Amino acid sequence: MKQDAFIQQLRQELGRLPKEAVDEIVADYREYIGDALAAGRQEEEVIAALGDPVKLARELKAQANYRQWEKRRSFGNLMRVVGAVAGLGFLQLVLLVPFLLYLFVLTLGYVISSALAIAGLVTVLAITSHHFFGKPALDALPFSLTESNDASTNAALSGDAASADEKAADALSDMKDLKIVGNRFVFDLQDGGKVNLVTRAGPLAIRKDNDKLEITAPSDAARALLTNGQDSTLSIARDDVTVLDLRDEDGDRVSFARTGPNGKSAWHIRGEDDENVSFEQDPNGHTSRLVIKSGEDSVTIDGTKIAIANGKDHVQISNSGGLLANSANHGMAFGYALAMLAFGILGLVLCVWLTRFTWRALARYVKHQIDIVTASLDREQAT
Template sequence: MTQDAFIQQLRHELRSLPKHVVDEIVADYREYIGDALAAGRSEAEVIAALGDPVKLARELRAQASFRQWETRRSFGNLLRVVVSIAGLGLVQLILLVPFIFYLTLLTCAYVISAAMLVAGLATVVLLGSHHAFGWPSVDRIPFSFQGSSQGGDSEQGDDSEAGDNAPNHREGADASMLKHVNVPDFRVDGDRFVLRPQSGTHMSVVTTAGTVELRNEGGKLRVTSTGAAPAQFDVKGDVWTIHRTDVVALDVRTAGGDTLSAARMGGGSGDMAWDVKSDKDHVSFVEGGKDGPMLAVHSEGDSVVIDKNHVAIDSDGDHVLIVGPHGSSIGALLYGVAMLVGGALGLWLCLWLTRLTWRGLVRYVRHHAERIAQRLETGAP
């Protein structure tokens, strides 16, 4: 190979480097070849001593990348040196593949840990602020909507919001349900229960002081009681009134087959479970309680069920289900704390691995850069 052919191929292989760098390298090798020829060596001998211009260009590119990294020590420049060195031999190139796979996993770990940290921090801040200051309000909650009919049509939607007054509507439904049920022997008047037994009606009331049974037989009211229960009632004629906080359980059965039952739940006087049957209608609902309000209405083939997590409506084969979030905000807060801690630990582990990787790469690059410099010094300037 002639001098011009060697220089031309070397310049071609170094085309990825900046032009001024290539010009400096070519000038150095022309000077080296010229000095060797002046010393009496033949052109073929000098070119043979320099070796394959393709391999020489690879070593020069690796050396140039190493110098660029020393000037600006960034992770990207370090990776360029590693790739340049790996290009010098097949074994090093094979080892580069698992290293790239490791870097991909490390990057994914960074993304996942950062996402967990941000999600956990947002959850803790929002729910912590809600519990501490009442803001933001959780009355507006996302729910999913599902609908189906006999025809098989269905639709789903997400990211809707319940109205601000949804809880108030539910409380209003609880308070007014009995007004729409045809049980004239019983009604709710504010915080008091009003009992007016009609003919054939049997009422049994368990109070905090005893029990009272009222029977209307042929227009005559018969009263049976235990303890001091009668003293808790305000009696005017055939109308008996009692404060709801004094009632533990209530059972009403009319001559027409209508029934009404109520029982206190837990320790709260306002927490009661109701069950009303009138003709073909059946209503049951819960006021208060640890699981929140619940309402179920059944009328012939139609039904509506509402609780704190979902609303289900069935009518003539059509079905609508609205599902809200499950679990308590305290549980979500604990999940948020767990994500926050997990994300922080994940980021710390990723940073520790990155530090070890950086140190290992620097040692690897320095070792091979020194070997490349020694080979270049033995055959060329």
């Protein structure tokens, strides 16, 4: 191979390097070839001693990239040196594959650790935001309060409220003319008392005047639903009654109505001085809603909501049944958030340590390979 062909191929293989670096390398080799020819050596012999221009260009590129990395030690420059070294032979190329896989795993570790740390930090700040920014806590009690100086209202809040079932049972037990025994309505009417019924067999009317009990029934089937008891009482199965309306001589009134085919029912009890109690019951007798009113004062128990009002002031406590569960859930979420934050930070520390270790090990490996290349080039030039 002639000098011009060698130089042309060498310049072509060095094309990715900066033009100034390529011109400097080409000038050095022209000078070397010129000195060899002046010493009486044959041109073909000198070119053959320099070796394959493709392999020579790879070694020169590795050297040039390494010098650039020494001037500016960045990750990009180091990767260019690694790529140049990998192109020197099959063994270096094989070693590059597990290294790239290791870099991928390390990058994935950075991504996962950063995501855990950020998610944990955001969750911790969200849960504890009421301490830092004045935001309400996630498990704060959902109270709706207005200022009140009423003693009865404050006493109702400070005391332990009885359950709706107990209050409904107390209201029914206070009735004189009507008792509930098992699954039957038992009527013990006093003078002046009367009750109107709508049964599955038709209407019924019962009245007591001057200690005389009078029953009015358009059909014998409706009359047959009544059962005589002791002490002039009458009873009827609760399931046979659709509507009940009872009044006594004092003006007290009790109303019962079946509100659906599934056994739900509604009660309304009205006493003196505009005092009344209303509640709803399921087929098992459990009260789902209770309203107690006395003039402008009222207490409402509806599921997990309790409302107390006196006409001017109003206090409402809602979701009381779920507070402990919410607090436990938020406490568990806070624990998970702290765990994510801790694992994320530990992961980032480990990734940083591995990066520093990898950087040092890779720099030593690259320097070793460049030393081998430099020694090879020096031997070729000496030859």
